[in-house]
Amino acid sequence: MTAQRDxxxxxxxxxxxxxxxxxxxxxLSTGINPVPYPLPRLxxxxxxxxxxxxxxxxxxxxxxxxxxxxAGAEVLAAPGAxxxxxxxxxxxVPGRVQIPAPTYNEHAAAFAAHGWHRAExxxxxxxxxxxxxxxxxxxxxxxxxxxxxxxxxxFADVAPGRSLVGLADRDGVLVxxxxxxxxxxxxLRLGFAIGPPGLIAPLRELLGPWPVSGPALAxxxxxxxxxxxxxxxxxxxxxxxxxxxxxxxxxGAEVAGGxxxxxxxxxxxxxxxxxxxxxxxxxxxxxxxxxxxxxxxxPAPEGWPRLESAL
Numbered sequence: 001m002t003a004q005r006d007x008x009x010x011x012x013x014x015x016x017x018x019x020x021x022x023x024x025x026x027x028l029s030t031g032i033n034p035v036p037y038p039l040p041r042l043x044x045x046x047x048x049x050x051x052x053x054x055x056x057x058x059x060x061x062x063x064x065x066x067x068x069x070x071a072g073a074e075v076l077a078a079p080g081a082x083x084x085x086x087x088x089x090x091x092x093v094p095g096r097v098q099i100p101a102p103t104y105n106e107h108a109a110a111f112a113a114h115g116w117h118r119a120e121x122x123x124x125x126x127x128x129x130x131x132x133x134x135x136x137x138x139x140x141x142x143x144x145x146x147x148x149x150x151x152x153x154x155f156a157d158v159a160p161g162r163s164l165v166g167l168a169d170r171d172g173v174l175v176x177x178x179x180x181x182x183x184x185x186x187x188l189r190l191g192f193a194i195g196p197p198g199l200i201a202p203l204r205e206l207l208g209p210w211p212v213s214g215p216a217l218a219x220x221x222x223x224x225x226x227x228x229x230x231x232x233x234x235x236x237x238x239x240x241x242x243x244x245x246x247x248x249x250x251x252g253a254e255v256a257g258g259x260x261x262x263x264x265x266x267x268x269x270x271x272x273x274x275x276x277x278x279x280x281x282x283x284x285x286x287x288x289x290x291x292x293x294x295x296x297x298x299p300a301p302e303g304w305p306r307l308e309s310a311l
Contacts, residue, residue: 011283018278026303028277029285031133031155031262033233034300036184037223046214055217062224063192067160067177072169074200077212077220081154081178081191082106087206088174089114091199092148095124102289104133104152124148130164131155134264134287134295136257138162147172154178157230158237158260168194179216181261182233183223190216237261240298251311253294262297270294280310 011025046055060075069075078084085106089097094115099108107127108118116125126146128139130153144151144167153175156163168175174195180186190212193203212220223229237260244263245255253265253273267273270286273294277284285295299307 033184157182
């Protein structure tokens, strides 16, 4: 099984090709909330001491409350969802894995690196990116039907009512959560695995001691408990996504999917659209498997005039 790995970001390469300085670019190639959670004041000790169990327990408790984790499921904090994705295939003997495409490519790459083979159906493992990146498709509980099913909910916090975390106490079901997307703090490197003890225990061993930094433990616990900020943010993201759709529609693009954190458009020639925006130092996302898909994240409030002018 081979996997082609492409990602958003890459501003340095865009600068090298199209000029300008990194600070002058508007990066819309990711699905990261452009208005991040405001960082709380941190005790200086979180930077100098090894993370303690009390801080980890506080984070896990906040995660359980935020996502309404079933009592029979455990929560494991990790240094980003990507670190979990890279280790998940080691939970089972290599076999056949079903990964509905197109989707986030790191899952296929991780399973391939561990000797798994891609299958179209009836596989030993299954990966559901929920909602899917880049299409925004949501899955149903009936889709969770493999002996090992990984449900990647990196973007699901925009609509918590559609989460499948309620299945995380089932044997063979593992739900992934990303802190960086909805809360907008990707550089903090914080992610979560939620599942039955039989899956969480070996993952914990693979991560080793102190996997999450002291600052990430402290910030994460505060942010996950801030329900008011979360509600306000969901409303703003919905409004901004609708604004972006209207803007792109007026420029000749067709909405093809997405989530409130990123929008997917169908255009005549995606590479031409990307180059056109790049001339205005605005970076977008195109895909190697489609010449018509263009994905845009949401601009920060100060970025809207630049995007409107470029279009």
